[in-house]
Amino acid sequence: xxxxxxxxxxxxxxxxxxxxxxxxxxxxxxxxxxxxxxxxxxxxxxxxxxxxxxxxxxxxxxxxxxxxxxxxxxxxxxxxxxxxxxxxxxxxxxxxxxx
Numbered sequence: 001x002x003x004x005x006x007x008x009x010x011x012x013x014x015x016x017x018x019x020x021x022x023x024x025x026x027x028x029x030x031x032x033x034x035x036x037x038x039x040x041x042x043x044x045x046x047x048x049x050x051x052x053x054x055x056x057x058x059x060x061x062x063x064x065x066x067x068x069x070x071x072x073x074x075x076x077x078x079x080x081x082x083x084x085x086x087x088x089x090x091x092x093x094x095x096x097x098x099x
Contacts, residue, residue, distance in 0.1 A: 003051050010044045031075055038068035 014037055021033030042065040049057025 003047050007044060007047045007051065010040050010047065014040045014044070027079060031072065035068060035072045038071075039065070042068065 017033050017037045017040065021030050021037065024030040024033055042061045045057050045061035045064060049055060049061070
């Protein structure tokens with residue numbers, strides 16, 4: 001019964017965070033809301049795995065949490081630098097002197 005209450009509380013938390021992510025005044029508020037939604041979804045997966053007696057849900061929750069962190073880092077890098085990719089040959093050509 002306690003885990004069912006925890007699952008319900010996590011669903012309420014996700015709903016409140018969704019409202020925060022939509023209404024956030026800045027991009028970073030929205031990103032924080034989305035990242036926290038991912039964390040709560042990870043916790044919800046773990047609780048549901050316990051409720052249904054399927055321990056492999058914990059593995060799914062860990063993978064989801066890792067993807068959540070990587071996605072957040074990628075979005076922050078995009079907003080800071082405006083590009084996700086490596087400059088590659090273009091940056092190397094700019095650094096090397098021309099003959």
